[in-house]
Amino acid sequence: MPVFTPEYLHKVAYHIYRAKGTPEDESEIVARHLVKANLAGHDSHGIIQTPTYVERIDVGHIVPGASFEVVKEAPCTAVINGNWGFGFVVTEKATRMAIEKARTNGVAAITVHHQSHIGRLGDYPTMMAAEGMIGMITADSGAAPKHVAPFGGIARKLGTNPICIGMPSNLDGPVLMDMASSTVALGKIALARSRKEEIPVGWIVDKDGNPTTDPNDYYSGGAILPVGVDQGHKGYALSFMVEVFSGLLTGLGFGIDPEGRHNDGVFIAAFNL
Incomplete structure (x- = not known):
């Protein structure tokens, strides 16, 4: 797994949001919160959220500079x-x-x-x-x-x-x-899925209501x-x-x-x- 410094991740996030039309001060705030989440051990709420936020900007669900x-x-x-x-x-x-x-x-x-x-x-x-x-x-x-x-x-x-x-x-x-x-937060299900890891019993059920340790079952109609x-x-x-x-x-x-x-x-x- 690649390892990046917090400073590098902050710089990358900042410039991604600037490229999507986000004002300088807002890009700084968003990057700071994301990297801080990673540093606090909550990778589910960290830099991994950036593709989702970029997609929401593209479809108008996030309005930079509002x-x-x-x-x-x-x-x-x-x-x-x-x-x-x-x-x-x-x-x-x-x-x-x-x-x-x-x-x-x-x-x-x-x-x-x-x-x-x-x-x-x-x-x-x-x-x-x-x-x-x-x-x-x-x-x-x-x-x-x-x-x-x-x-x-x-x-x-x-x-x-x-x-x-x-x-x-x-x-x-x-x-x-x-x-x-x-x-559990939804982001932790997504994180386990991206890492191809199982999740603990009791986090989710599949579409039929059965306990499961496969995070993919959530995306197939299951629920937290x-x-x-x-x-x-x-x-x-x-x-x-x-x-x-x-x-x-x-x-x-x-x-x-x-x-x-x-x-x-x-x-x-x-x-x-």
Whole structure:
């Protein structure tokens, strides 16, 4: 397997996005988040995402340089329309807004809709923790194609619906919980498939609902399972609540549109300590 330095990967990613018409500052932000995911050990959310993002730019599902639109705003809250911009760019800016509101008022809550994939959630509560705050973020894909079967089912009805909470600590880094409400993020299935590796039992079922260790079975009509395996009703409940915060509360919507563009609806909360 080839090995590249982080600096090389950052440079390659930056120039790929610049070549696709992405502004300099946005190309820098996207490249930084992708390489950081690799360095954190989450290759599923790293540079491997670049071909997908390039394809989404080509079909208009990602709009480089899109405007950051504040639809509604109050001292402690805001509603943001990302106008289909890069999720890294939109959510990073929304997180900074939450930090400033919480610094002034003690707490802040912000929702974001109409933006692309925001990547590894841990990046955003880490920003809040660095400012002495507890940070929380949830994400959902709206009506875009789904990946996860509800507890007891086999059809894809839910997103992987992740949640992340971070807080400062007296250790070398913040305390951070970053998890999907499914057994695994979709990117890890794709990563195993590209590496021609088997996956653990309990991650997915095939199209007939049978447990399988072959990641290709997911792409043949299978589904990811809720976190918890035999206690998957707990993961299903958590996924449902994340969808309420990130889909309904944001105004993004819910349901399944097989032709819908990927769209991370996001709820952000900051608590100043």
